Amino acid sequence: MxxxxxxxxxxxxxxxxxxxxxxxxxxxxxxxxxxxxxxxxxxxxxxxxxxxHGKANATERLDWTFDGGHYTRIELPKVPTDPLGFRDQKKYVDRLKDAKAKSHLDESLAVAHGKIGGRDAVVAVMAYEFMAGTMGTAMGEAFVAACRLAVLQKAALVIYTASGGARMQEGVLSLMQMPRTTIGVEMLKDAGLPYIVVLTNPTTGGVSASFAMLGDVQLAEPEALIAFTGPRVIQDTVREKLPEGFQRSEYLRDHGMVDMVVARSEMHETLARLIGLMTNSPATASEAAA
Structure with missing residues (x-):
């Protein structure tokens, strides 16, 4: 060789x-x-x-939303972890343990407070990485806690929604969070504080049927699926071909369900401007870029 x-x-x-x-x-x-x-x-x-716009976790959204990525997370209220003793192929308590280990979160909602455009704000982010962002009693308590914190601080509340709907492992207790979270929104309205909803992909089920559609301003990320139930289920039910882009952000904006479709790169600036206008203190360019 x-x-x-x-x-x-x-x-x-x-x-x-x-x-x-x-x-x-x-x-x-x-x-x-x-x-x-x-x-x-x-x-x-x-x-x-x-x-x-790819999937983003709760921590990333908090980092992108607050000025300079600076914020303080709050500890969420404690609730019974398995009120029904539910079990399918796996115990509910074991599913919760797995979700906490994988997401590094205690529940499907993370709450923090800080500044947006130099103004006080409370931000709640639904974590799709935690059991598909499903709504259970702990999430309902966390949302109400976010509302109370906003009232206490006289701050705007911004929530990013991302959910598969109600959490089946908690049965009717999960459905009870729909009126409970609505009461939280009413607390903000009574205090005269802005409530801004940012709909992300996907926002469905009981979440879209309650607090996700009650914002003073409804924002959405591009091409996000926003629905009570999926388009395939609706098409099979009505037996008609659905319009192009049905249940996507742009379609809902064009039909009056969403106020603005905002690219992720412009979200911080948009939120800063809205909070400034809604609190009668318009954000300056330097504050919005802080």
Whole structure:
């Protein structure tokens, strides 16, 4: 064997077959284009090729929303973890443990307070990574706690919604959170405080049938699914072809259910401007960029 096969070829093969770390690239869920993960995170998980808004976790949304990413999380109220002793293929308490371990959250709602555009604000974020953002008694208590905190601080309340609806493991107790959260919204209205809802993909079920549709201003991210039940179920029920883009943000905006469709990169500035206008203290450019 010559030195070409013994020495040169292995060197060339080694250069060509150099391993690329698996966590360096990802692909867009919409257009399938490859994207550097660092570039995607820098763009707030919005695809630079097609503008698709990818899933974001609760911590990321808090970081993006508050001025400079500075905020204080609050401890959520404690509630019975398994009021019905529910079990399907797995015990409910075990599902909760798994969800807490994977998401690093105590429930499907995270609440924090800080500044948006230099104004006091309370922000609640529904965590789809925690049991699909389903609404149970703990989430209902957390939402009411967020409302009470906003009233105490005389601050606006912003909530990002993302949910598969009611949590079946809590049965009728989950459905009772629909009127309970509505009472929380009424507390804000009685105090004359802004309540701004940001609908993200997906917002469905009992959440869309209660507090998610009661905002003073209804914002939505592009192409978000916003519905009580999915389009396939509706189409099978009415046996008619649904309009193009049915139940998406843009369709709901065009038909009066959503006030604005706002790109993620513009959300902080939009919230700062709205809070300033709704509290009669318009945000300056420097404050909104803080």
């Amino acid at each position: 010559s030195w070409l096969t013994e020495y040169v070829r292995p060197k060339i093969r080694g250069l060509l077959q150099r391993e690329v770390p698996e966590n360096l690239w990802t692909s867009c869920d919409s257009c399938s284009q490859m994207i550097l993960i660092k570039d995607l995170e820098r763009a707030q998980k919005v695809c630079p090729h097609c503008g698709h």
